[in-house]
Amino acid sequence: MNTQSNGSNAGNVNIPQLIIQTQGMDHNARKDATAKLQYLEQSHFAEFILELCRILGSANEATQIRQGAGLLLKNCVGGGRSEEYIARIKERWSSQTPQIRARLKTTILTVLALPDSNARNTAVNVVSNLAQVEGLAEWSTLVPTLLDKCVSKNTQLMHSCLKCIGQIAEDESTHIELQKDSPQILRCIALGMSNKDHSVQCEAMRCLLQIVDLIRPNLAVEEQRNIIFQMVCCGASIGPNIKLREHAFQCIARLIECYYALLQPYMQSIFQITKLTIEKGVETPQCGLDDVTKLAIEVWSTCAEIEYDIVCEHEEYEQQKALSAASSSSSSAIAPPERSNFGFVTKALQLLVPIYLKALLLQNEEIDEDEWTVRKAAACSLELFAGVAKENILSFVLKFVEQNINSPNWRQREAALGAFGYILDGPSPANLVNLTKEILSIILKLMADGHTQVRVTAVWAFGRICELIPDAVGDRNILQPLVAALGDCNSICTKACWCIASLTLYYGQQANTEATCIYADRNAFQLIQELLKRCNRSDVDGTVIIGTHEAMNNIVFYLPHESAAHKQMLASLLTELVNQLLAHAEKLQQSRNNGGGGGDENHMMKLAGVFSSVQVIIDKLGEGCLDSDMANKIMHCCCLLLQRDNDLVYEEALGCITFVARAVGNNFQYFLQMANVQELFLKSIRFGARNEVICRIGAGVIGDVYTACSDWLTTSPSAVQDFTDRIVSELLGLLLDTSLEMALKGHVVDALTDIQIAHGKYANRYAGDILDKCLEIGSLIPPLDADEETMEHFNEIRCSIIDTCRNCVATLAQVKQIDNFQKYLPKIDQFFDAVSKDFKRATVDVLRSCIKLLSESADYCDKNTKRKLQTAAVQSILNRAAAMGQKDAELATQAKIAYSAISNV
Numbered sequence: 001m002n003t004q005s006n007g008s009n010a011g012n013v014n015i016p017q018l019i020i021q022t023q024g025m026d027h028n029a030r031k032d033a034t035a036k037l038q039y040l041e042q043s044h045f046a047e048f049i050l051e052l053c054r055i056l057g058s059a060n061e062a063t064q065i066r067q068g069a070g071l072l073l074k075n076c077v078g079g080g081r082s083e084e085y086i087a088r089i090k091e092r093w094s095s096q097t098p099q100i101r102a103r104l105k106t107t108i109l110t111v112l113a114l115p116d117s118n119a120r121n122t123a124v125n126v127v128s129n130l131a132q133v134e135g136l137a138e139w140s141t142l143v144p145t146l147l148d149k150c151v152s153k154n155t156q157l158m159h160s161c162l163k164c165i166g167q168i169a170e171d172e173s174t175h176i177e178l179q180k181d182s183p184q185i186l187r188c189i190a191l192g193m194s195n196k197d198h199s200v201q202c203e204a205m206r207c208l209l210q211i212v213d214l215i216r217p218n219l220a221v222e223e224q225r226n227i228i229f230q231m232v233c234c235g236a237s238i239g240p241n242i243k244l245r246e247h248a249f250q251c252i253a254r255l256i257e258c259y260y261a262l263l264q265p266y267m268q269s270i271f272q273i274t275k276l277t278i279e280k281g282v283e284t285p286q287c288g289l290d291d292v293t294k295l296a297i298e299v300w301s302t303c304a305e306i307e308y309d310i311v312c313e314h315e316e317y318e319q320q321k322a323l324s325a326a327s328s329s330s331s332s333a334i335a336p337p338e339r340s341n342f343g344f345v346t347k348a349l350q351l352l353v354p355i356y357l358k359a360l361l362l363q364n365e366e367i368d369e370d371e372w373t374v375r376k377a378a379a380c381s382l383e384l385f386a387g388v389a390k391e392n393i394l395s396f397v398l399k400f401v402e403q404n405i406n407s408p409n410w411r412q413r414e415a416a417l418g419a420f421g422y423i424l425d426g427p428s429p430a431n432l433v434n435l436t437k438e439i440l441s442i443i444l445k446l447m448a449d450g451h452t453q454v455r456v457t458a459v460w461a462f463g464r465i466c467e468l469i470p471d472a473v474g475d476r477n478i479l480q481p482l483v484a485a486l487g488d489c490n491s492i493c494t495k496a497c498w499c500i501a502s503l504t505l506y507y508g509q510q511a512n513t514e515a516t517c518i519y520a521d522r523n524a525f526q527l528i529q530e531l532l533k534r535c536n537r538s539d540v541d542g543t544v545i546i547g548t549h550e551a552m553n554n555i556v557f558y559l560p561h562e563s564a565a566h567k568q569m570l571a572s573l574l575t576e577l578v579n580q581l582l583a584h585a586e587k588l589q590q591s592r593n594n595g596g597g598g599g600d601e602n603h604m605m606k607l608a609g610v611f612s613s614v615q616v617i618i619d620k621l622g623e624g625c626l627d628s629d630m631a632n633k634i635m636h637c638c639c640l641l642l643q644r645d646n647d648l649v650y651e652e653a654l655g656c657i658t659f660v661a662r663a664v665g666n667n668f669q670y671f672l673q674m675a676n677v678q679e680l681f682l683k684s685i686r687f688g689a690r691n692e693v694i695c696r697i698g699a700g701v702i703g704d705v706y707t708a709c710s711d712w713l714t715t716s717p718s719a720v721q722d723f724t725d726r727i728v729s730e731l732l733g734l735l736l737d738t739s740l741e742m743a744l745k746g747h748v749v750d751a752l753t754d755i756q757i758a759h760g761k762y763a764n765r766y767a768g769d770i771l772d773k774c775l776e777i778g779s780l781i782p783p784l785d786a787d788e789e790t791m792e793h794f795n796e797i798r799c800s801i802i803d804t805c806r807n808c809v810a811t812l813a814q815v816k817q818i819d820n821f822q823k824y825l826p827k828i829d830q831f832f833d834a835v836s837k838d839f840k841r842a843t844v845d846v847l848r849s850c851i852k853l854l855s856e857s858a859d860y861c862d863k864n865t866k867r868k869l870q871t872a873a874v875q876s877i878l879n880r881a882a883a884m885g886q887k888d889a890e891l892a893t894q895a896k897i898a899y900s901a902i903s904n905v
Contacts, residue, residue, distance in 0.1 A: 013040065015051050016061060019068035041076055045092060046100045049076060053107045056119040070122040077126045090133045105130065109145065112160040120160045128167035136168075136177035143168075143181050150188040159200045162192050166207035175214040182215050186224065193231050198241045205235050205247035212254045219259055229255075229266040236273050238280070242292060249274075249295035253302040260306045260339070267344055274299050275351060281374055282359045290374055297377040300352060304345050304384035311388060313337040345388045353396040356382045360415035363453060367491070379422055386426025397423050398435070405442055410451040417446060417454065421461035424468045436465055436472035447481045452489065459485050459495040466499045470506035477517040478503075479527065486534050490544050493534060497547030500527070501554040508558030524559060525569045528552050532576075535606065542605050549609035553616040561620060571625070574617045577610050578630060581637040584610070589640060604646045611641075611652035618659040626663045634660055635671055642680045651697055654684055658701050661708035668705060669712045669719070678723045681705075685730050689739045699734075699747045702727060703754030714760035721765075728755060728766050732773050742782075743793040749774055749800040756807050763811040771808050774801045775827040779834045782841070795843045798835065802849035806856055813860040821861060825868050833873035839880055844888060847881050851894045854878075858901030866902045874902070 013036055021033035040048045055061050055069035077089055093101065108130070111123035131142055146161040165185060168174050178185070185207070192204025208231065218224040232255065235248030252270055256263060263270075274296045281293025320334050359378035364371075386393045397419050404416035420439065424432065443465070446458035462481075465472055485496035500518070507516040518524055534540070535548040556573075559566055584607050614634065618625060626634070634656065641653045661668040671677050684698025706713065717724070734740060734748045752770045756763045778801040782794050805828060812818045835842050835850060854874065858866055881895035 015040070015048075015069075016055060016065045019055075019065050019072070023064060023068060037072065041072075045076075046096055046104060049073065049104055050107055052076070053111055056111055056116070056122070057114050066116060067118060070116075070118050074122045074125055077129055086129065086132055089129060093130070093133050101134075105139065105142075112149065112164065113154055113157040115156065117156075120156065121163075124160055124164045124167055127164050128170075131168045131174065132171050136174050143178065143185075147181065147184050147188055151191060155195065155197045155200055158188075158192060158195065159197070159203050162188065162200070162203040162207045166203070166210040169207070169210035169214070172213075178211065179214045179217070182211065182218055183224070185211060186215065186218060186228065190227060190231060193235065198244065201235070201241055202243045202247055205232070205244055205251060208232070209247055209251045209254060212251065212258055216259070219262055225262060229269075233266070233269050233273055236277070236296075238273075238276060242289070245277075245292045246295050249277075249292065249299055253295070253299045256299065256302050256306060260303075260310075260342075263344070264342055267342070270299065271344075271348060275348075275355070278352070278359075278378075279355050282355055282362065282378070285362055285374065293374050294372065294377040297356075297374070297381050300345070300348065301377070301381040301384050304381065304388050307341050307343070307345050307388045308384065310337065310339045310341040313339065314341070345385055346392055349385065349389055349392060349396065353382065353385065353393065354400075356385075357397070357400045357415070357419055360418050361411050363411055363414060367453060367456065369491070379418060382419070383422040383425065386423035389426065391427045391431055393423055394427055394431075394435075401439070405439070405446075410449070410454050413446060413449065414451070414454045414457045417443065417457040417461045421457070421464045424464045429469050429471065432469050433472050436469045437474075440465065440472060440476070444478060444481045447485055452492075455485075455488060456492055456495070459488075459492050459499065463495050463498045463502065466502035466506070470503065473503065473506070475516055479517055479523060483527070483530050486530055486548075490539065490541050494543045494547040497531070497544075497551040500531075500551040504551075504554040504558045513558065513560050514563075518555065519558075519560060522569070524555050524566075525573065528555055528573065535609065540602060542602065545602065545605045545609050549613055552613055556613070556616045556620055559620065567621065570617055570621055574614065574621070574625075574630070577614050577617070578633050578637070581607070581610050581614070582633060585637045585640045588644070604644075604649050607641060608646075608648040608652040611638075611649070611656050615652070615656050615659045618663050621663075623663055623665060626660065628667070631660055631664050631667070631671075635677070639676055639680060642683075647691065647694065650694055654680075654694065654697050654701055658704040661701075661705045665708050666710075666712040668708050669716075672705060672709055672720055672723075678720075682726060682730060685727075685734060688734060688737065692741060692744045695734070696744050696747045699731065699744075699751040702731075703751035706755045706758040710758040710760070713758050714762065717759055717762045717765075724755065724759075724766075728752065728770070731755075732769060735773050735777060741793075742790060742797065745777060746793055746797040746800055749777075749797055749804065753800060753804045753807060756804065756811070761811065761814050763807070764815055764817065767808045767811055771804060771824055772827065774804050775824070775831050777801070779827065779830040781834050781838050786841075791841050795841075795846050798831075798842070798846045799849045801831065802846075802853050806853050809853075809857055809860055818860050818862075818865075821857070822865055822868065825865070829871050829873055832871065832877055836873045836876040836880070839876075844884070844891065847877065847884075848891055848894070850877050851881055851891065851898045854898040855894070855901055858898065858904070866904070869902045 015037070018033040018037050021029045022037070024030055052069045052073040056066055056073065058066070061069075077093075096104070105127075108123055108126050111119055112127070114120055114123075127142070131139060136142060143165065146164055149157050150161045152158065165178075165188075169178055189204045189208050192200050192207070195201060195204075208228070215228070219228065232248050232251045235244050236252060237245075239245065252274075277289075277296040278293055280287065281289045281296070314337050317334065317337050324334060356378040359375050360382075362373070362375045364373070382397075386397075401416045401420050404412035405420075407413055407416075420443075424436075440462075443458055443462050446454055447462065449455050449458060462478075482496055482499060485492050485499075487493070488496075504518060507513050507518055510516065513519050518527060531548040531552045535545055556570065559570070561567065584603070588603075638653045638656055638660075641649050644650065660671075681698065681702055685695050685702070687695045687698070689695075713720075731748050731752050735745055735752075752766075752774070756766055756770055759766070778798055782790060786794070805824075808824070809818070809821060812821050832850065835846060854869065854877075857869060861869075878895050878899045882892050882899070885892040
C-alpha cells in the first residue's frame with residue numbers, strides 16, 4: 001500500500017474513492033466498496049490505519065472523505081470499550097511488530113492537534129482504547145506525552161489531551177499508573193481551568209471528575225487539596241459556562257462521596273455555591289438551568305447519604321456495645337466507627353429545606369414518572385435529609401403542610417401531601433403517630449380530590465403511612481376511600497393496591513385481626529372481588545395487574561384461618577380463579593390452533609397473576625383442600641401454559657405445581673407418571689444458564705413433588721424409575737456445569753437430596769452418584785475475593801451437601817450396607833479439609849452440620865470407619881467448634897460428644 005498525493009493504492013484500490021462509494025446511492029457500489037475496505041482492515045491493518053490518519057489530517061481531502069476516514073478509524077480501534085471489543089483489538093494489535101505499533105501510536109497522536117474536532121475526537125477514542133489494550137506500563141510514554149502537549153499554546157491540542165487523559169482514567173485498571181503522574185495531571189487541569197476557552201475549561205473539569213478516585217495522596221497535602229477544592233468551587237460558581245458548572249457539581253458530589261473526612265474547611269463555600277444555584281433554579285424555573293440545579297441538589301443528596309451511613313454505623317456500634325454489656329462479655333474487641341459525622345445536613349436544614357419545599361410547587365401539568373426534574377431531585381433530597389436529621393426536620397415541613405394542604409390551589413395541596421410523605425421515614429414512628437392521626441382525615445379526603453395529581457399524591461402519602469406508620473391508621477375504616485382509589489386511573493389504583501398490601505401485613509400482626517376493617521365480616525372477600533373486577537377492566541396495564549394480585553394475595557395470606565366461613569369463602573374463590581384459568585387457557589389454545597399469537601402481554605400477566613393467587617389460596621387452605629377434579633383442572637392449565645414461552649407465566653405455572661403436590665400428597669403420583677408432566681419437569685431444568693430463575697424453580701418443584709410422593713415412592717419406585725434416572729442425570733449435569741451460578745447449584749443439591757430422601761431404602765440406586773458429585777463441589781474453596789452474597793450461597797450449599805451425606809449414611813445403615821460408606825471417606829475428608837481451611841468464611845451452621853454428620857457416622861459405623869474419620873481436618877473442625885463455648889455453648893457440647901463418639905474405638 002503506497003501513499004500518494006491523491007490517495008493510497010493497494011493494487012488498484014484508492015481508499016478515498018472507496019469512502020466516497022460507501023456514501024453513495026448505488027447499492028452494489030456501496031457493497032463492493034465496503035467489502036474492499038474490510039479486506040484492507042483485515043489484511044493490511046497497519047497500512048490501513050496509517051492511511052486513514054493521513055486522510056484525517058489532509059486539507060486536500062473533502063470533508064465527507066475525512067469524516068468517512070474518521071468513522072472507519074473509530075470502528076477499527078476506537079468504536080467501543082466493552083471487554084469483548086477490547087479483546088478483539090488486543091488480538092489484532094499484538095500481531096503487529098513493535099516498530100509498526102510505535103509508528104501507529106506516533107501517527108495517531110498527531111491527529112490530536114488537527115483543526116477538525118471530529119478527527120480529534122476519533123483520535124481520543126483510539127488513543128484511550130490503545131492505552132487499555134497495551135497498558136500504561138507498556139506505553140509508558142503516553143501520559144507524559146499528553147501532559148507535555150497540554151502545556152502547549154494550542155487550545156485544541158490541550159482540549160484533546162485533557163479529554164484523552166479523562167477517558168483513559170475511566171478504566172480503573174489504569175489508575176495505578178496514572179496515580180504516578182497525578183500531580184502533573186492536576187497542574188494541567190488547573191492550566192485548562194485558567195484557559196479562556198469554555199470547552200477547554202469543561203474538559204479540564206471532566207478530567208478531574210474522572211481522576212477523583214486516584215488523587216487521595218494529593219488530597220492529603222493541604223496545598224494541593226486547597227487548589228483542588230478552589231478549582232471545583234470556581235467551576236461551580238454562577239457564570240456563563242453551564243457545562244463547566246455541571247461537571248464541577250458532579251466533581252463536588254464525587255469528592256464528598258470519596259473524601260467526606262476532608263470536607264470541613266470547604267463546606268461553607270460549597271454550601272453558599274449550591275444554595276445560590278438551587279435557589280435561582282427554583283425561583284426562576286424558566287432560566288434554562290434545570291440540569292445545573294439538579295446537580296447542585298445532588299451534592300446535598302450525596303452528603304445526606306454519607307451522613308446517614310455514618311449515623312447507622314454509630315447506632316450499630318452502640319447496639320453492639322449494649323449487647324456485650326448485657327452478656328457480660330468484653331466490648332474491647334468491638335472497634336468504634338472510623339468515620340465521624342460533621343452534621344453538615346443538620347446545619348443546612350434551616351436554609352435548604354424551605355427551598356426544597358418551594359421546589360415541590362414546580363409540578364408539570366402532566367405527570368411523567370420517568371422524567372427527572374428539579375422537583376423530583378428536591379423531593380429525593382428532602383427524603384434523605386429526613387433520614388439524617390430525624391425530628392429536626394419536622395418544624396420546617398409541618399409548617400409548610402399546615403399552610404398549604406387546604407389551599408384552593410391544587411399545586412399547593414399536592415406539594416403539602418408530598419412533603420409530608422417524603423419525611424415519614426426519618427423521625428421515629430412513635431413521634432409521628434399522633435401527628436399522622438391528625439392529618440389522616442385530610443389525606444383520605446384528598447384521595448377524592450378533583451385534580452388527578454392531588455389524588456395520586458394523596459394515595460401515595462397514604463401508602464407511605466400504611467407502610468411506615470400503620471399505627472396511625474389503627475382500626476379506622478378506610479375501605480371506602482381505598483375502593484374508590486381502586487376504581488381511579490391506573491397510577492392511583494397501583495398505589496391503592498400498595499396501601500392494601502401494607503395494611504394487611506400490619507393487620508396480620510395484630511392480636512385481633514378479625515376486628516380490623518379489612519377482615520371484619522365479609523369485607524376481605526368483597527375487597528378481593530373489587531380487586532378482581534379492577535384487574536379485568538379493559539384499561540389495565542401491567543402494574544395494575546401485578547398490584548391487584550399482590551394485594552389480593554396479601555389479604556388471603558393474613559386471613560384468620562380459624563373461621564369455617566373464611567375457609568368456605570376461600571374454597572369458593574379458588575373455584576372462581578381456576579375457572580378463570582381454564583377460560584384463559586382454552587382461549588389461548590384455540591388461538592394457537594387457529595395460527596394466532598398467544599395473547600398480548602397484559603393477557604399473559606393476568607394469567608401469571610391468577611396462578612400466583614391460586615398458589616396462595618391452596619397454601620392457606622392446606623393439605624387435602626383439592627379434590628381430584630380441582631387438581632386435574634389446575635394441572636391441565638399448568639401443563640397447557642408451560643408449553644408457552646412467556647417466562648412470567650412459566651414461572652408462576654411451574655411454581656403452582658408445588659402447591660398442588662403439597663395439597664394432594666401421594667395422590668400426585670397420578671401426575672408424576674404422566675409423560676407430558678415428566679417432559680415439562682425435564683424442560684424446566686434444561687433451561688440451565690439460559691434462564692436460571694426457571695431452572696431454580698424447576699429444581700425446587702421437582703424436589704417438592706418427590707417429597708409429596710415419598711410414601712408411594714418407598715413402595716413403588718419402579719413406576720417412575722426411568723424418569724427419575726433421567727432427572728437425576730440432568731441435575732448432576734447442572735451441578736458440574738461451571739457456567740451456572742453457585743446459588744442455583746444450591747437448589748440443585750437440595751432437589752437431589754429430596755429425591756434421595758423420598759426413595760427411603762431404595763435411595764441406594766442414586767446415593768453413590770449424588771454423594772460423589774456433591775462432595776466434588778463441596779471440596780472447592782471460593783476465591784478470596786468472593787463477595788458476601790457468593791459466600792452465603794456457598795455456605796448454604798455446604799450445609800445441603802452435609803445433609804446429603806447424612807441421608808446417605810442413614811440409607812446405607814437401613815439397608816445394612818454401612819460398610820459401603822468407607823469408599824466415600826476420602827472425598828468426605830476432602831470436604832472437611834476445605835471447610836477447615838476456610839474457617840474465617842464458613843458459618844456456624846456449616847460447623848453445626850459437620851458435627852451432626854460426625855456424630856451420626858459414629859453411631860452407624862464400625863471401629864475401622866471411626867478411625868478413618870480421625871483426620872487432621874476433622875480434628876480441626878472439632879477444635880474450632882469446641883472453642884466456641886462462650887458464643888455457642890450448645891455447639892461446643894455437640895463437638896465434644898462427636899469427638900467422644902468417633903474416638904470410642
